[in-house]
Amino acid sequence: MADSGANLDRAREALRTVFGFEHFRGVQDEVVGRVLASQPTLAIMPTGAGKSLTYQLPATILPGTCVVISPLIALMHDQLRAARTNGIRAATLTSADADWRETQDAFRAGELDLLYVAPERASQPAFRDLLASAPLCLFAIDEAHCVSEWGHDFRPDYRQLRPLLDSFPDVPRLALTATADHRTRADVLDQLGIPAAGLIVAGFDRPNIRYDIRHRQGVAGQLASLMRSVPGPGIVYAPTRAKVETLAAQLAQATGRTVLPYHAGLEPQVRAGNQAAFVASEDTVIVATIAFGMGIDKPDVRFVAHAGIPKSIEAYYQETGRAGRDGDPAQAVMFWAAGDFSQARQRLVEVDEGRQQGERARLDALAALVETPGCRRAILLRHFGEDPPERCGNCDNCLEAPDVVDATEIARKLLSAVYRTGQSFGFGHVQKVLTGAEDERVRQRGHDRLSVFGIVGEDEARLLQPVSRALQARGSLVATEHGGLMLAGDARAILKGEQDLVIVRPQKPERGGRRGRNQAANPVGDPLFEALRELRRELAAEAQVPPYVIFHDATLREMAATRPDSLAELGTLSGVGSKKLEAYGDAFLAAIRRF
Template sequence: MTDPRDILNSVFGFSDFRGVQRQVIARVLEGTRTLAVMPTGAGKSLCYQLPAVMREGTCVVVSPLIALMHDQLRAAEAVGIRAATLTSVDDNRAETRERFAAGDLDLLYVAPERASSGYFRDLLARAKLNLFAIDEAHCVSEWGHDFRPDYRLLRPLLDSFPDVPRLALTATADAHTRADILDQLGIPHDGLIVAGFDRPNIRYAISPKAGTTQQIADLIRETPGPGIVYAPTRAATEKLAEALSRTGRPTRAYHAGLDSAVRRRNQADFVASEDMVICATIAFGMGIDKPDVRFVAHAALPKSIEAYYQETGRAGRDGDPAVAHLFWGAEDFAKARQRIAEVEPERQAGERARLTALGALVETAGCRRAILLRHFGENPPPTCGNCDNCLNPPAAIDATETARKFLSAVFRTGQMFGVGYIEGVLTGQSSERSLMNGHERLSVWGIVDGEEAALLKPVSRALLLRDALRTNAHGGLEFGPGARALLKGEDDLALVLPPKRERRRRRGTAEANPIGDPLFEALRDKRRELAAEAQVPPYIVFADAVLRDMVALKPTSLAQMSNISGVGAKKLDAYGDAFLAVIRDNG
């Protein structure tokens, strides 16, 4: 077969390409160097897997993490692709090298450290290559959020095989990063294909912290399915995992400080699970290829909008509804500014710009998705209908006068006291401390009451976010660069008041699957059984969408089942009769 659509249907079980897949694959088959920027879940791996199957020789895939490679290996083998990994944890490296040299592999996955070594280049010289695929290509750019120096060493390897096409793939790269990737990997600038960054199935939500553990527990209770909670520290992952286990959902922690066997087991349990919550540091981000993650929660501020997009992109890769909820506090911005002050001077301007962009995202009363997409150079509509602000628009009030009162109180008390004390001064809450300091005689004593008093906490948070206030080493408030303009009347402060949230139970994404339908549950049970036998995660057998189609269509023959999207020839042969029996027995 020479028509890509024949391979698409027979091997992968799909009737047509999605988005820019056809365009990217056509360029690869023509031998043209290409950078494809495609959102997570848009089918990037198909763009090199299909040409690898069609063309003689092996596609070498450079991927940054061993766990990610092994996930991709399982998925490739499940549809009948001859694939292998060559990593430090593989026991069959000698066999893999022999298969590669003999031309018995369609795909060979390697890490950048191995790919850039001299001995690997010698190994490549003994085999027939049909493509270099550089996955997570933003790692090559110092402007990207996830720079990996070993990616910078790939260019000499690629140039050693000038006739082998090269395809770079990423979901996360702004215009500056895209240009750098092209230059670093030797891809002409007219070789760029940008599919867009929108993930319409993800519902974005951002909330100020107000008991973060309870907020995340509420999210877990109302959102069935697997989820990831990103925490800022190793200790926080373990503390959250313990606390969130009280929701009744299985939970695990994941961070670099765990024993390697425990870390691998926790990750394997999560990948195989249909309802587990894993609390992880950002090291977990690219290490999984799990399509059925139903929510991603951030317990603290991410490093940048690029990092946020990448991390939230782990949700809903199967196209089903998913939730991304970020919980932030003013202290997150204060810590971020401290980190920026410690980096090399030449990097500080760029880091401040990234933090400002994050501030705009969390502070907006408008559409979250629109801000995200504009950051990546797109021109989206003003509303999306699937973020918290579009679904439940918040109120915005002019809090400039309250902000000036707060700043005045900080100044008149000597720029050395925390938020709680300043609130007490402004609302006239007498204490031994305020009497001793003589602050009850100040002009700002007791000048805030009634409804305005309820604004003090969100105003202080907004002032810290805007860098009008900073915290010193002892937790006291002092003026930041943004204070002067507010006090002189050159700037104002619009305060977004999030709507009161009623606790909901099991809403979120519960509508995605017909939970409770006897046939659907029986199909899930069979999938779980077959996955355990094959020692693969359930989604490798069939995605939820395939099971839903089986429930809707109730095929009675292998021919009818083959028409379901996602059922290729190998999966039909391996699993078709078993699922037909379930449909027959539960009809």
């Protein structure tokens, strides 16, 4: 093997000629350097940091084929299109591919740089025999957190990969993920046989994403307002299939935009068609369950919205990370309600006893994120072991500091009323007792004679609901199977004055205004940029690939700003590799010259 300096020189040349980039980003050079030196590596890099380049680039300069193990067919096909557009010889070997014989022949003949497979196939003896028939240069295990039973997307088939890797001891292994806490990292290293020295952790921060978390109050209207203010593609995560269908119809009617549903209950061809339409579009919004997303390699998603809480901070980070992968500004908005946490805590009893403590800790961490009056990004990054600044300047709480209220005394009154009414009534009944409401049911139960009857005045009454939400989020109040509220967690500590409760004073909801369709992509309103986007759409339709596979918006903006007048000048722009320059250069130069 040549020395590391020579290896990286070759890598930088390939970076320029194949991918059209002058410089590596973040830890890409460190990861590529280890791969070229045949060193086993686990790289934890945020979504949008260019993980796929760390194995695609070595595959173009090393002899042999890089075998990429990836969890979803849709993800493989997305990456296949992008790789081929850059002139990389790539193929997939999946149950959806009819050309599997041709792919195997090309592999044996040494005609492939990349071969994508699913873990279910990779763990089979027959596949191991196929790999023995041709030289290999690298195993790349994508979404490697699936290896770990502590990961949030555990896939048992990933646990069967170690024998395959060990069968080829001279082939380096590279594991990649965007999401892994300390426990998950240790498990992935152990399961894949990678020494601790092979761990590379990039920063988790995605500074271009603005985090915004709000109470849910008519979520269809809140989402429609978001869609009016943020043009471009978006993903809305809904908790159930029924909610997916309802929201998709409501949002399409309210905004006039194309809004498509996606969930496992749809006919396979409908589901696949909706996903393909979303990937190819520059303005479509898809409403989906969490079944959607891991298989999407779409860089120009401008917002990700949650119409309920995600499973954990890890899931939230990964799902919101599908926004803004091109580096342009994007938004992550979560709409939550107290009932989300109540239901999630009730579901914990269905989890294996050995996992309950970890799942409860994850839910508590998520509650801390939604309830904090401080910086959202700081909480996210601390969860992954980083030491961020106290303020990020790009989340709702940093952009507009919330009004914070010490609600400890109101919380004690609310908890006391829940206890004294027998821990079997919902919030509405408890609220009537506390405010001294004239109510027949309250009188029938004798609750008008309790010491807590009427002890909350008008000013405090406005805070009862947000206090109830906060207590349910942190697990101090939980719902019974009949919909009542009962004390749990640190409720008794709050009642005894040993624990405080500080909440954010709720604000009135704002209506979002309508913005121009491409304002986010084209902030200066350059007509040349719009002409280049139109040309990109035509070329993409002709090549049957999504527009972003041709060029990202950032590359088009650079074209519009610099107006190159030769292929040589165009080839110096970021994202314009030799294959794309040859395929599309003349067409884009012609469009530029017309201006």
